[in-house]
Amino acid sequence: MQTLIHNVALLAPDGQVLHHADIAIEGAQIRAVGEAPQNWSADNVIDGREMLAAPAFFNAHTHAAMTLERGWAEDLAFERWLNEKIWLAESALEEEDVYWGAALACGEMIRTGTVGFADHYFWMDQTARAVEESGMKALLAWCHFGIGTEHEVGHKSLAETVAFAERWKDAAGGRIRTTMGPHSPYMDPPEVLAQFVTQAHRLGVGIHLHLSESQQQVDHSLDQYGLTPVAHAAALGLFDLPEPALAAHCNVVTPDDLDLLAEKGVWVAHTPKTYQKLAMEMPPLAEMLERGVNVALGTDGPASNSDLNMLDVMRATGLYQKGTQRDPETMPRALLLHLATEAPARALGWGQSGVLAAGHPADLVLFDTTAAHWIPRHDLWAGVVYTAHPGDVAYVWADGQLLYRRGEYLTLDIERIRWEAERRAFRMVGQPMQSMRRYIK
């Protein structure tokens, strides 16, 4: 399959805008950018006028099936959010719900220009199935709690979560990667984490976990192990695996922690909308970047973040950092886009994505730039970072496969997905499906 996008503007890897360019897509890759190769013909030609090509987004940390709890716990303190609402709803979660929740998430992500995500949840075969069908890419981990019994739904033994990782490793033509999924050092004791390290080496994978999210966790770790959570994880070998570790959050970290994260090449998933909405400590993003820590943006689950919109996360990151650092020059727009595209793609193991250039994977988005909020087009980088919204996303490709075209999903039965997901979500919370009740007769 050869696709030509003709006469388009694009965000080029050098930070400039290339106008009137052609993009030639051949199979899963970008064959050429600028001019189509000579003696090359396309099966499909798209008129790129008044459109902007940009790298597709990747989401460094989410719990996709938690779309089912979107809007279910609002304006609540974290403890009440979790104990009174989220875990209550999840106690009614059934295995197949995960499939429909994840499929809904894939639908939302595709429409928002996101083609890959790192997921950390339960019954992950269901999420893997949704990813496989959707055409997206994902790094999947079956979450494991090493202590506690409060939250047993979808909870499996370590061996079972490892078996999932083995079963789906490099599946879906390489679009699915897997990793070890201990919840966190405060939910998984050292002997459990050590077993994950052994299994990661055996399978040739990495690890995805929650790390150092609060001062309370840091204090507890210092009490128990005499080490910060980051140093504790490092001492257990979590950062010396065949693939880099992906550590969600790192809200409370010391300068030594940052140096250690940088030295070990750990990817820190930064999900600032969730931190704000749940009033968590904001991680020291500027210091992380200064010290050379790998950072990639994400949403966290839609129960906290409300949506899976990376445009919104990118913008929120820029605004928050400029505002609180009191420096309008910090976090320039090209860096913000990098943190939402190339960086999370690398964090997930797709090291070549996020760049519109020949030889790179054809993971890209076309934005329609005709709406009033794009005009005048003085700066298309600023357009994507500060004014674009998901309604502007016109075309989305992952590995050269067209997933979305002007309102139409090419891989997903979105009507069925939203009906099944909504029906199941209302069942989980024990409420009648008020807003849908008379839509279906």
Next chain:
Amino acid sequence: MQTLIHNVALLAPDGQVLHHADIAIEGAQIRAVGEAPQNWSADNVIDGREMLAAPAFFNAHTHAAMTLERGWAEDLAFERWLNEKIWLAESALEEEDVYWGAALACGEMIRTGTVGFADHYFWMDQTARAVEESGMKALLAWCHFGIGTEHEVGHKSLAETVAFAERWKDAAGGRIRTTMGPHSPYMDPPEVLAQFVTQAHRLGVGIHLHLSESQQQVDHSLDQYGLTPVAHAAALGLFDLPEPALAAHCNVVTPDDLDLLAEKGVWVAHTPKTYQKLAMEMPPLAEMLERGVNVALGTDGPASNSDLNMLDVMRATGLYQKGTQRDPETMPRALLLHLATEAPARALGWGQSGVLAAGHPADLVLFDTTAAHWIPRHDLWAGVVYTAHPGDVAYVWADGQLLYRRGEYLTLDIERIRWEAERRAFRMVGQPMQSMRRYIK
């Protein structure tokens, strides 16, 4: 003209969601909500299934024609932003540019569900003309600089700016209101402000100005007048006019200032995205609200805020306040919606708007709630505040007039507007219209 929206969900004034409701619109008003009146027939019936009716947004402070400079000055410190970029571009501003820039802004606002705005700029007859044609509502002020000659474009004598206010007062069938427009107490000396007070009393209007935006302004005011800018403005009678004062920003204020603003019923326009992007001091919003100050949200001009999207401002307000106050329960979603609808409507002088109830103006929006990011519809208030984007706006009415219907503008020639606005914007900055160059052949 009688319009029936049948079988719709709506955000009711009591903070609940009313399902399966009818909304009857008669002329400029809502005739009934819940069930249509008996023996009442509609000229136009809209199927409201899978849609959500919400009050339309109002924008408490902007400079609409600065759409022309959107994206022209990015990632720059305030002084460079203003001196090297914005004023340079504005030095090339021609009178008719303001019409096209404001018309573009109206197009963007309508598509975003905003039906009214407070504007403060130059050549305001042009903005008034765009408002009149668009069907929107606006409180308009011709900006006046009492000192300095740096920025003479569109700059008129006090008498001329007052004549504008007189000329357009209550024009366009009451959709245009006017007010006095001194730039600020640091750009307009006391004797000039005193003249505005006299004129406001003569015309029966209020005043819209920038107030207390930085510590530097506060220090300067204390040096010059022995009073903070707020106390200085109060002492000059700016807060005792026939209509309430509208004070943009109040970034740096004392507790006494807040009490004074509350006592005088001053409306403070709060534009947090601009404060973050330009790294200005964030006003103490929580304290303002606690002390009973009237606050309404706005965007400020699109040269700083990038867009005119009140959904984004509302969301940014919630996230910033929850995150920095470290309290997830603060700024609940109904308050956020109030600050973006009813509050700015009142600030602009439309005291009855922002409420979906019989007898109120028919200023409302229908959101299409079928897209994946709305599902499941556990909480439609959270849907509007945290996940809706402008692409979901399906219908917009102002005073019962339908302005927008599923991609179609009913009052504006958007194709011509965007072409003229973009052409002029590129002329102003002396650049070729790169991205449009080959669209028009």
